[in-house]
Amino acid sequence: MKTIHLAQTAGFCMGVALALKKLDQALAGKKAHQHIVTQGPIIHNPQVLKYYQAKGVFECQSLDELNARTVVVIRAHGIPLDMQHAIQATGATLVDATCPKVKKAQILIGKNSEQGRHLLLFGEKEHPEVKGLVSYAQNGFTVFESLQELETILPHIAQPCFLAAQTTQDREEFKTIQARLTNILGDIPVMDTICTATKERQQEAIAIARQVDFMIVVGGKNSGNTRRLAQVAAATHTPCCHVECREEIPVKDLVSCRTIGLTAGASTPQHVINDIVMYVRQLQA
Incomplete structure (x- = not known):
């Protein structure tokens, strides 16, 4: 077992x-x-x-x-x-x-925009949350998905700026971006818009991935927070898969594994998690 x-x-x-x-x-x-x-x-x-x-x-x-x-x-x-x-x-x-965390981010973005600042938002351009957040930016916005992308954009922004993030982004990467921006622009307002639950989930996924032979991340393929859980788990170099249901589990990759880690995105129902746990436990070593 x-x-x-x-x-x-x-x-x-x-x-x-x-x-x-x-x-x-x-x-x-x-x-x-x-x-x-x-x-x-x-x-x-x-x-x-x-x-x-x-x-x-x-x-x-x-x-x-x-x-x-x-x-x-x-x-x-x-x-x-x-x-x-x-x-x-x-x-x-x-x-x-x-989500109250998203609502808080919307309000913070609106208040800072009222001060004439341009929004720099770390997030996925096509994600629905991001489209909602930037609608509160009255003085323009720039959405970027990496520090490298931001570096190419900054020379073209003349207005005072402030920094915020999609609520499910990687907090450590956000800190790196913040530090780089401080070096370039000096102290600028930084909104703490990343959900604490996101950070806790990512930290736990990393910790578990480092202890097991294989990592399974369960949740919708269009779920940003679930995709990032899979990304941070895979970054530990432990084999990892992102599945929505038991039928997608790569059984052949698990046969020789003795220890398997499992986490799930913030929108994954408990009955789906339970079903996959039972299925994996039944696989023969």
Whole structure:
């Protein structure tokens, strides 16, 4: 039987649990004439989305679908300000399930932008959270995904700047970026927008990966925080895979492994984690 080291931080974070609680409350309070939609996927996990689709909850595809009989639940990642205003203009009921950590980042970005500063945001350009965050930057923004990319951009920015990050970014890399910016620009405002849970998950994933023969990271392929868990685990040089379900586990790579580490992204349901743990334990050494 395999020995599995399961991360204590694996599974739903506070923001995801809160978003799903708000969606469940909306379903419980739904009136006969209402229908419920989400603005974007409520979280980045295919099993969860399938569960709510079975309950009749689908993503809004167009503002034309919305009216006074619609309840719109904002995704945990948040949405751009103009989208929020457009939804409100339809007369739909708005339920804001934005993660409190993301909401804090939005507010901090808005306040610093009011002081005439240009936002430098460390994040994934196409990620929905990032699109929401930059909508609060009233004096322009630049999104970069690495220190090297930022170095090429800086000479073209003339305004005073401030630094922030997507909430699920790597904190150590962010510190490196901050130090480099300080050398170039001097002291600039730096917003502490990386979620503490993200740091704790990454640290635990690294610690476990260093102790095992193989590392499994469970969660949606479109989940940024899950992808980064896989990246930091793989950086330890322990073989690692990122899977959404048991069918994706590379069984042949595990056959000779005695110890296996397992963690999961912040939007991964507990039943999916449990299923993979049971499956791996049954594999023959």
